[in-house]
Amino acid sequence: MTIDTTPSEPAPETAWRQLDPESVKVGRLGGFIAAAIVGSVSLLGCAIMWLTEPASAWLALSLAGGAVVFTCFVAWLAWVMPERRFRYTRYRLDHLGLLVHRGRLFHSELGVLRSRIQYSDVTQGPVQRAFGLATLSIHTAGAQHGEISLSGIRIDEARRLRTELTGWQSDDVV
């Protein structure tokens, strides 16, 4: 049984789209919050160690130093990565489905077919909500790339993509 897909097909969209520029801010903010948590927890641990075991003050101090360095590294990543992610992520809807390009050093191009989409999530974290952004996750039955997520697009864009992608139905594909 072969289903003709032409009539209900949405008009093909050819332009590549980028993530929302605000996604850089969201990514950085999220990263900094993570760095702050990592930093304060580890510094607190060092302080407790220093107070309870004054004899090993040097150890506590060097551990604290390590924690500061590590936190700075996490913060640096939090600053750099969202910008890179924004710059190198592109997506496009075409007549077959969704294409996502990611990364530079480890570049990948992923193609999901409309007919293979099992279900979809639109998720919004607290930071994303403050900026009106969301994450669209497309789930297929695939064992390797069962979930394809596009994080940092506007929420209405996420909803639009979802409608365009799951607009028509077909048979079971597993």
Place this chain on the structure above:
Amino acid sequence: MTTSSNTPADGTIGPSRLHWSSIIFRLGPTVRSAITLFILLAFARDSVYQLWGLIALIPFTLGSVVTYFTLTYTLDDEKLTIADGWLEKRVRQVPLSRIQHVELTQGPLQRLLGVAEVAVQSGGSPDEAEAALKVLALPEAEELRRRIDLARRTQPAETASAADVVLQLTTRDLVLCGLAQGRGWLVVGGAIALAWQGAETFNIDVPNVFGRDEVRQAVRGGLGWIPSIAMAVLIVLGIALLFRLLSVGWALVRLHGFTLTREGDLLRSRYGLLTRFSAAIPRGRVQLLTIVETPVMRLAGRAAVKVETAAKFAQKEHSGGAQWLAPVIERARIPALIAEVLPGIDPERLVWSPVAPRARARIFRQGLIFSAMVIAIAMLVFGWSGLALVPFMAALSWFGARGAARSYAYAVGDEAVAFRSGWLTRKMSIVRVTRVQTVTLSENWFDRRWSMASVAVDTAGSGDDTHRVDVDYLQRQDADRLFVQVREAAARVEPSW
């Protein structure tokens, strides 16, 4: 809210909440047992103070409270929508056409409260239901299941007919299968270890065997070292034989009476002497078919054939991911076997394309780097004697690269995508295009330097040790072309199961 005229006769369910008792049932097992423990303690000691311990558990219950107050589900003609979350909000949509089955389960406590868990499964992840509604009042749950079942009643029922025997293995086949098991590396490892051991026992300084003085000495000594080397060779051969015998014994016991039958769309394999194994392979659920040829099998003109089914089906009957379709079969019979499993696909008609010509150079270079590491480790252990490995490793890298580059190839047609690789043990995998879930092209930093890329095809196959269709060392333009070709072929043919 424009019109109500086009709402279905049944009406839409929801948005509705879960049953209040879901607060209890959504708690993790640890929290639940902790609560039970505290309550039991309070009873046992007859003091209410023990109940204060419950306060400590409050933070752990927040999740299920939040879920109860935020989760709503809606069922309409096309999809099931589940919205939940407070800080992080999520709206999940599962198209009804994708749902494979709906399961209602009731524990004893749930039966008492008249509630049930609803698990809606589509083809996605094997371990988790795509949408779990935990818990609903029983009538609501049953109504939901009825509505979903109604919506997906279009699926054809599997027609049962008499079972045809597709393949039956004789003892001779099993012996061959045991002989062909790829245990080669063990023997090679044993041989190297023994050679060193032998060399040390007989006081031969291996690298210096090639030195003129020692050779002259040995010759002067009346070829005294030849018997010891012959001995070492004999021991190695003996061990190899022992391994093969063990392997044959394993095959005779494990694969005893291997029979593959087909009833309609269901293939079934049965085998085993002590433990009987039985695996069901629904033909329509086959994701990936792999033909494996070990060196011994190639000599005997045979091969082994494996298939992988969708993860979901692996759980149902005892049939984890990859299944033997034929642990050993004459090569001439393979097309007929494949025709049973993947009707319409003829492996002989595949048109193979090679990977990038520079793949050989790249694999050789990788081999050299690996060899350098092996030699460095050998030198750490044995000192300068480790250098004796240099000619051996260099030859291995050279022949390995040549063999690997020659065997690497891919084929793509309207019906199937195939990939083969392997130098000593050759593997070839075929995926029907309708089983392609996603296509990925990836290019890492090294790939870019060689202007290569790899293309991988993802299926719902659930095996861990799989020869996936994942073609490395493609020329960049070929990779782009393959990506587009697979994607278009997969979209053109609508899946019919």
